[in-house]
Amino acid sequence: MNATQRKLLMQLVIGAAWVDGDLDQPERQYLQTLLERQKLDHDPDLLVLLETPIGLPQLEAWLVTFLQGTSTPTRLAALATIANLLMADGVVNRSEHSLLDEIHSLMAQIPASRDEEEYRQAAPGLVQGLSGLVRRALNGAKHLFQ
Known part of the structure; x- marks a missing residue:
């Protein structure tokens, strides 16, 4: 503030x-x-x-x-x-x-405030992006758990 x-x-x-x-x-x-x-x-x-x-x-x-x-x-x-x-x-x-x-x-x-509104609008995209990144990382590491 x-x-x-x-x-x-x-x-x-x-x-x-x-x-x-x-x-x-x-x-x-x-x-x-x-x-x-x-x-x-x-x-x-x-x-x-x-x-x-x-x-x-x-x-x-x-x-x-x-x-x-x-x-x-x-x-x-x-x-x-x-x-x-x-x-x-x-x-x-x-x-x-x-x-x-x-x-x-x-x-x-x-x-x-506008900053928070922009954050709210961006949040779903960030979550999807992070979700995809985690999914790719897990898929790439599957061989470690087999």
Whole structure:
């Protein structure tokens, strides 16, 4: 994940923390740890988000932007990070649960990044090629097992 994607991920996670209208102490601690881990704990744009509630339209816009440029493994890691944040206070309320459902739904609707799509398209050919190579190698080595 590049620096822009990491910052966008942190915007998403902070926005998700505000989905219930409150950013409590366990969530703040979790966010601070994430910001430090991503080396973004001094980013003024992100620090402002910790103090200002984020509306759902902004969160959705960030989510769409993030999903458009990421692979499935990165998306799943982001979803896990958001889920961990939402569980930080020990309570996942209805609005938080709905957010997780919406993220999962958008992940299914927005195609993965182009690199991953190319990989998926190439994978069957790679498997067939490797299968043929293994078959030829085994046929060539039959005399060793007789």
